[in-house]
Amino acid sequence: MNAPNTAGWRPEMGDAHIASEETFTGNRALMLEERLIFEIGDTSTTGVDIDPAPAAASRLGSLARADAIGLPGLSEPETVRHYTRLSRQNYGIDLGFFPLGSCTMKHNPRLNEAVARMKGFKDVHPLQPRETVQGALAVIDELAHWLVTLTGMDSVAMSPKAGAHGELCGILAIKAALEARGEDRKVILVPESAHGTNPATAAFAGFSVENIPATEAGRVDLAALKARLGPDVAGVMITNPNTCGLFEPDLKAISDAVHAAGGYVYCDGANFNAIVGKVRPGDLGVDAMHINLHKTFSTPHGGGGPGSGPVVLSAALSPFAPLPYVKREADGSLRLVEEETAGEDQPDSFGRMVAFHGQMGMFTRALAYILSHGADGLKQVAEDAVLNANYVLRSLEGVLDAPFGHSGPCMHEALFTDDGFAEGFSTLDVAKGLIDEGFHPMTVYFPLVVHGAMLVEPTETESKAALDQFIGALRSVAMRAKQGDPALKSAPHFAPRRRLDETLAARKPVLAWKGDKGE
Amino acid sequence: MRYLPLTPSDRSAMLGVIGAGSIDDLFVDVPAEARLAGPLPGLPLRQSEMAVERHFSNLARKNKAASDHPFFLGAGAYKHHVPASVDHLIQRGEFLTAYTPYQPEIAQGTLQVLFEFQSQVARLFGCDVANASMYDGSTACWEAIGMAGRVTRRKKAVLSGGLHPHYVSVAKTMARFTGDTLDTATPDLGSTDMDRLLGAIDAETSCVVVQYPDVLGRIEDLSPLAAACQAAGALLIAVVTEPVALGAIKSPGEMGADIVVGEGQSLGVGLQFGGPYVGLFATRDKYVRQMPGRLCGETVDATGKRGYVLTLSTREQHIRREKATSNICTNSGLCALAFSIHMTLLGERGLRDLAALNHARAVQVADLLAAIPGVSLVNSSFFNEFTVTLPKPARAVVHELAAKGVLGGVSLGRLYPELTELENGLVVAVTEVVSDEDIAALEAALKEVLA
Numbered sequence: 001m002n003a004p005n006t007a008g009w010r011p012e013m014g015d016a017h018i019a020s021e022e023t024f025t026g027n028r029a030l031m032l033e034e035r036l037i038f039e040i041g042d043t044s045t046t047g048v049d050i051d052p053a054p055a056a057a058s059r060l061g062s063l064a065r066a067d068a069i070g071l072p073g074l075s076e077p078e079t080v081r082h083y084t085r086l087s088r089q090n091y092g093i094d095l096g097f098f099p100l101g102s103c104t105m106k107h108n109p110r111l112n113e114a115v116a117r118m119k120g121f122k123d124v125h126p127l128q129p130r131e132t133v134q135g136a137l138a139v140i141d142e143l144a145h146w147l148v149t150l151t152g153m154d155s156v157a158m159s160p161k162a163g164a165h166g167e168l169c170g171i172l173a174i175k176a177a178l179e180a181r182g183e184d185r186k187v188i189l190v191p192e193s194a195h196g197t198n199p200a201t202a203a204f205a206g207f208s209v210e211n212i213p214a215t216e217a218g219r220v221d222l223a224a225l226k227a228r229l230g231p232d233v234a235g236v237m238i239t240n241p242n243t244c245g246l247f248e249p250d251l252k253a254i255s256d257a258v259h260a261a262g263g264y265v266y267c268d269g270a271n272f273n274a275i276v277g278k279v280r281p282g283d284l285g286v287d288a289m290h291i292n293l294h295k296t297f298s299t300p301h302g303g304g305g306p307g308s309g310p311v312v313l314s315a316a317l318s319p320f321a322p323l324p325y326v327k328r329e330a331d332g333s334l335r336l337v338e339e340e341t342a343g344e345d346q347p348d349s350f351g352r353m354v355a356f357h358g359q360m361g362m363f364t365r366a367l368a369y370i371l372s373h374g375a376d377g378l379k380q381v382a383e384d385a386v387l388n389a390n391y392v393l394r395s396l397e398g399v400l401d402a403p404f405g406h407s408g409p410c411m412h413e414a415l416f417t418d419d420g421f422a423e424g425f426s427t428l429d430v431a432k433g434l435i436d437e438g439f440h441p442m443t444v445y446f447p448l449v450v451h452g453a454m455l456v457e458p459t460e461t462e463s464k465a466a467l468d469q470f471i472g473a474l475r476s477v478a479m480r481a482k483q484g485d486p487a488l489k490s491a492p493h494f495a496p497r498r499r500l501d502e503t504l505a506a507r508k509p510v511l512a513w514k515g516d517k518g519e
Numbered sequence: 520m521r522y523l524p525l526t527p528s529d530r531s532a533m534l535g536v537i538g539a540g541s542i543d544d545l546f547v548d549v550p551a552e553a554r555l556a557g558p559l560p561g562l563p564l565r566q567s568e569m570a571v572e573r574h575f576s577n578l579a580r581k582n583k584a585a586s587d588h589p590f591f592l593g594a595g596a597y598k599h600h601v602p603a604s605v606d607h608l609i610q611r612g613e614f615l616t617a618y619t620p621y622q623p624e625i626a627q628g629t630l631q632v633l634f635e636f637q638s639q640v641a642r643l644f645g646c647d648v649a650n651a652s653m654y655d656g657s658t659a660c661w662e663a664i665g666m667a668g669r670v671t672r673r674k675k676a677v678l679s680g681g682l683h684p685h686y687v688s689v690a691k692t693m694a695r696f697t698g699d700t701l702d703t704a705t706p707d708l709g710s711t712d713m714d715r716l717l718g719a720i721d722a723e724t725s726c727v728v729v730q731y732p733d734v735l736g737r738i739e740d741l742s743p744l745a746a747a748c749q750a751a752g753a754l755l756i757a758v759v760t761e762p763v764a765l766g767a768i769k770s771p772g773e774m775g776a777d778i779v780v781g782e783g784q785s786l787g788v789g790l791q792f793g794g795p796y797v798g799l800f801a802t803r804d805k806y807v808r809q810m811p812g813r814l815c816g817e818t819v820d821a822t823g824k825r826g827y828v829l830t831l832s833t834r835e836q837h838i839r840r841e842k843a844t845s846n847i848c849t850n851s852g853l854c855a856l857a858f859s860i861h862m863t864l865l866g867e868r869g870l871r872d873l874a875a876l877n878h879a880r881a882v883q884v885a886d887l888l889a890a891i892p893g894v895s896l897v898n899s900s901f902f903n904e905f906t907v908t909l910p911k912p913a914r915a916v917v918h919e920l921a922a923k924g925v926l927g928g929v930s931l932g933r934l935y936p937e938l939t940e941l942e943n944g945l946v947v948a949v950t951e952v953v954s955d956e957d958i959a960a961l962e963a964a965l966k967e968v969l970a
Contacts, residue, residue: 048869125598126793162847196837460523
């Protein structure tokens with residue numbers, strides 16, 4: 001199908017008035033529109049000067065490419081302009097407050113970028129001889145030391161590539177440990193307040209998933225959990241602090257009960273930034289926990305990835321950790337344990353999760369953040385993250401309903417609902433209204449346990465002045481939702497796009513440009 | 520603490536607003552006996568920017584960087600030249616420091632890039648649609664096997680011996696826990712296992728997984744395999760670890776592959792000691808709702824302007840929880856951006872020229888090495904990577920070459936430690952960054968080591 005080119009300039013466009021109203025590619029008052037590369041580039045243009053190939057006979061066999069691929073090219077200046085223009089239609093933490101709850105958008109120090117780009121790190125191959133990568137292995141070893149020490153655990157698997165991948169690693173370790181014990185337990189218990197990835201992970205690894213309800217206070221119902229424990233339960237997956245932004249005070253009791261029943265405790269550590277340096281999950285009986293390096297240790301999100309999800313393991317699960325891993329020898333040199341030596345070093349390993357060693361580029365960034373803060377600064381990180389969240393929670397009391405506000409302080413994120421909005425006004429309207437105020441909205445409709453959820457996570461890198469500005473804006477937008485201001489229903493008015501039709505996108509998916517291929 | 524803006528007076532004013540006496544009052548839910556009193560032992564205190572920089576410089580110097588040495592390693596990760604504007608553009612804060620585009624009105628930059636990326640990948644692979652990227656090639660390969668199981672409702676995957684052994688390991692790990700059966704093999708230096716694959720397809724087969732070019736660098740026509748899969752109701756999954764190859768050879772999609780996955784590291788991303796990389800995943804239109812990972816789709820806004828959103832999320836974990844298509848809740852957004860920018864700079868013409876240069880360089884080196892006494896070339900066909908056999912175990916040769924300052928390839932001994940029949944094999948990759956001096960250095964060093 002031929003994609004409607006309503007956004008870009010078209011030479012054949014007859015109606016100059018409409019063109020000037022709705023579409024432009026110039027730089028009108030710094031507002032930008034940008035067509036697709038498929039509409040501005042062509043297959044004969046290139047922005048790279050490539051040395052001529054030396055004469056050589058082809059060894060491609062019969063498969064030399066004859067047909068066109070259809071990949072448009074742009075010159076270098078056009079390329080720079082295309083992506084620079086697109087960047088200006090994006091909101092990032094560098095532009096302003098980004099309070100996405102559970103996503104943890106904190107300042108991304110450029111020092112981290114600089115060290116990750118040192119050629120000794122960015123320009124080494126994963127299969128280079130080990131004696132040529134001792135510095136890279138030292139970064140992994142140092143970061144591993146910090147993660148194990150900060151969590152009070154026995155070991156860490158560094159290779160998982162994202163939080164959800166780390167969950168899979170932890171669940172696989174549990175499954176392998178049960179297999180080693182000769183037990184075939186089939187059930188993983190997942191509280192309602194857990195991330196949606198938790199049940200998906202358990203199901204993916206072949207477990208059946210049973211939900212455990214939340215209490216009125218937004219915590220795991222300990223009695224319900226204890227009642228369900230039995231010889232068929234492999235373990236629980238619990239998010240702590242949970243998705244309501246609350247610490248699970250019963251975690252130690254939960255761990256003790258699960259262990260007594262022969263199961264293991266997986267903790268979703270996505271929210272570790274709230275407690276780093278304040279409490280060690282290992283002291284609460286956790287057997288496995290992933291740490292989203294991007295959340296707690298500030299590696300940039302890059303529009304949705306890459307992440308990195310190392311998994312800390314208890315002594316009970318450590319023998320089953322995946323390959324590869326780094327081992328320090330008596331002489332101080334570092335060794336990479338892979339398949340060839342796994343037989344002696346790690347005979348019970350459940351295998352390999354990724355082709356190489358994990359997210360090395362994230363390890364350098366995270367370690368730079370950790371060393372910059374040190375043990376003292378990381379404790380301050382958790383304290384300021386929690387202080388900022390509670391400040392937001394209390395400052396909006398009386399304007400927005402805080403379902404768990406009465407039960408005491410929150411951790412690093414403040415949860416509100418749409419209770420009291422005018423008929424027909426929703427959390428979505430508040431989110432879009434905030435865009436017009438110059439803020440990225442908070443997380444909306446998550447967690448699922450409360451109606452019309454709004455989850456605000458300020459993080460520790462926001463100043464009091466920034467918080468006060470945001471609180472003022474949210475207060476004003478929330479009042480408009482309560483009063484039923486019709487202008488709010490059509491917000492945002494000042495963004496590069498008005499409300500986008502997500503239903504149309506899902507009903508008639510257009511996932512690739514097919515403009516010149518016909519239908 | 521340079522990253523923490525709150526001042527001591529801010530903190531006490533805020534505690535006042537909250538009505539808390541001290542910061543510890545906010546941690547009341549943490550059991551008192553578990554609370555840490557002071558900084559943990561065994562960890563240093565905070566350091567200045569200069570001190571951190573110095574620490575990393577010292578560690579970086581302990582590594583041999585690919586760009587400082589004659590360099591011939593491949594086997595799933597390739598050293599290509601990345602134009603300077605790629606790294607410049609991905610460091611723009613609006614790209615670098617944005618999150619998943621949950622609010623599309625202020626994330627059109629990320630979303631349009633993903634739409635363009637999906638379109639580029641689909642064309643490169645010869646498929647209808649691609650997703651917005653995966654963790655890496657190996658996990659994309661596993662997810663493709665999982666997807667074939669959902670589409671065919673069968674549980675037996677047949678893996679080629681030419682599939683990268685680490686990709687096979689990842690698939691084995693996952694299969695051990697999901698109950699899928701994997702029919703695997705190891706490479707034969709004499710010929711590919713096309714006949715074995717054709718014979719292994721039966722009514723239980725969900726998919727056949729074949730790497731193109733394979734781990735030894737060999738290129739085979741996938742058309743007969745695609746036809747056999749189709750006849751048996753199985754899917755053909757092709758794995759591409761070197762996408763630059765597709766500038767010179769036919770795409771798997773054109774030969775009938777149902778799912779094409781790959782590692783996009785070659786374009787824009789760089790070596791990075793193994794990650795982050797970018798998994799590529801493409802398929803036919805009819806399977807799109809079984810495809811894992813994020814998808815960006817075109818739509819219109821309230822005023823009729825074209826725009827982009829994340830779409831088909833009803834397959835995903837945040838909606839379907841335990842019934843989700845996979846547990847993935849991210850992509851490799853920034854690496855996808857780097858891939859897409861590099862591809863845009865190249866364009867079709869640049870990609871073809873680059874591929875031609877890679878191939879010609881590789882042919883030169885293959886012929887030079889094969890002329891060394893005791894060395895013989897395994898491949899009859901290849902793109903920029905090939906395998907030679909040496910008169911002695913290649914693992915030791917690789918270390919001796921490294922001691923002479925030449926990073927000479929990946930030994931099959933490292934990839935297949937249990938297979939002594941492969942231990943003399945060396946996989947050599949030659950890309951556009953290899954100079955005439957580099958080639959001369961490899962030739963001379965190898966002659967010395969083998970002498």
